[in-house]
Amino acid sequence: MKQVIVVKIGTDLVHSNRKTRNSPIRNIVREICKIKKENHIxxxxxxxxAIGCGVDLLGIKDRPKELSFRQALASVGQVELMRRYTQLFKFYSHNEIFPAQILLTATDLxxxxxxxxxxxTIHKLLDLGNIVPVINENDTVATEEIKFGDNDTLSARIAVRINASLLVILTDVDGLYTGxxxxxxxxxxxxxxxNLSQQIFSYAEETNNEYSVGGMVTKLEAVKIAWRAGITTVIANGYVKNILTKILQGExxxxxxxxxxxTIPHRKKWIAFGKTVKGRVFVDEGAKNALLNKGSSLLPVGVVSAEGNFKKGDCVSVCTIKGEEIGRGIVSVGINDLLMIKGKKTAEIKKDYP
Known part of the structure; x- marks a missing residue:
């Protein structure tokens, strides 16, 4: 089976020294073309x-805080972003490899x-052999309610969907440090x-870059998504020349x-990593054991409490009383109904709510 590598490229790498021959984005695209041709990956x-490209084009000094203005800049900038990718791929592949644009919001998944x-669509593009899909969040329509939050999360969710061989998150440092x-x-x-321990997460810090959304914290959250699906993730420095080749060669x-x-089945992957979590359902020890050891469905009798704003058909996180997530699932009732029937046996529910 052909390898598929998902590469997440951050805002800094897209804009840094972009007009020079040694700009990170040029080096990354050049390397992708080389590896794709030579290794058939x-x-x-x-x-x-996208927003940064809009800022550049329009000569705006500071990133605006108003949502509609940011969406307008993303609309302008996305065209410029894809123009840059198209030019780079055509140049470094000698007109043999081309990018394809895919814009998503969380509701699409x-x-x-x-x-x-x-x-x-993604599989068909990859089957064509000479296409590199370029995915970005559709900032022109995405509001806080339907945003992925950051492209680190998006890259991990995409990697899980397509069962990628590897997820590479490129940033401006060599990886995760102890400080x-x-x-x-x-x-x-x-x-x-x-081992994704709490100590590992304690090393992460948020970003201070005004044009970026995520820092190391969001990268580790992305790692956790890929981790649960059995996908190896690498966090590496996108400013290092030939970084992708070095990663593949272990250097x-x-x-x-x-x-x-x-070995998670595909539908369960969609539930666990595809749908946006709309709330949390807290269960007792008996329900926890039944879910983890017997593969049972969650019944109301095992529910202790719930929080969020979910309705029938939404995805929720199933947690212990202490808040530890043990799974995710699709609920058959909304939160208001669940709070009324929690802790009750099926016979009681049928009697009380005929």
């Missing part, structure tokens, strides 16, 4: 940078019909992670997250 890019259509390497010279690079200075193998 498919690539899919998840790219940030929440609906199973549109989710399957998106998958079919902020820009502030603390004692900070050490963590080269390999086989990169980076952080590699190696999860246990996963």
């Amino acid at each position: 498919d690539f899919l890019i998840v790219s940030s940078g 929440d609906n199973r019909v549109s989710y399957i259509n998106i998958l079919n 902020n390497p820009k502030l603390s010279p004692e900070a050490k690079l963590i080269t390999e992670v086989r 990169a200075s980076c952080t590699k997250f190696i999860p246990p193998k996963s």
Whole structure:
């Protein structure tokens, strides 16, 4: 089976020194073309940078806070972003490899019909052999309610959907450090992670870049999504020349997250990683054991409480009383009905609500 690598490219990498021959985005595209031709590996890019491109084109000094203005800039900038990718791919592949644009919101993956259509489109593009899909969040229509939140999360969710061989998140540092390497010279690079412990998450810090959305915290959240699906993730420095080749050859200075193998069926992957979580359902120990050890469905008698604003058919996180997530599922009732029937046996519910 042909390898598919998902590469997430951040805003800084798209805009840094872009007019020079050694700009990160030029080097990344050049390397993708080379690896794709020589090793017959498919690539899919998840790219940030649309709003930043709009800012550049219109000569705006500061990123606006108004949502409609940001959406307008994304509308202008997305065209410029794809123009840059098209020019770079045509140049470095000698007109043999071309990008394809796919714009998504979280609701596109929440609906199973549109989710399957998106998958079919991606697979068909990859089957063509000379296409590199470039995916971005559709900022022109995305509001807070339907946003992925950041492209780190989007890249992980896409990697899970297409059963990618590898997820590479490119940023401006070599990987995850024990502290902020820009502030603390004692900070050490963590080269390999086989256990996503709380200590690992404690090393992460948020970003201060005004044009970026996510920092190391969001990258680790993305790692967690891919991890649960059994997909290896690498966080690496996109400013390093030939970084993708070095990663594939095991020579990169980076952080590699190696999860246990996963055999999650495709529909369960959609539930776990495709749909947006609309709330949390807290269960008792008996329900926890039944879910984890017997593969049973969750019944109202095992529900202790719930929170959120979910309705029938939404995806919820199933948690222990202490808040530990043990699974996700599609609810058959909304939160108001669930709060009325929680803790009750089926016979009681039929009696009380005939």
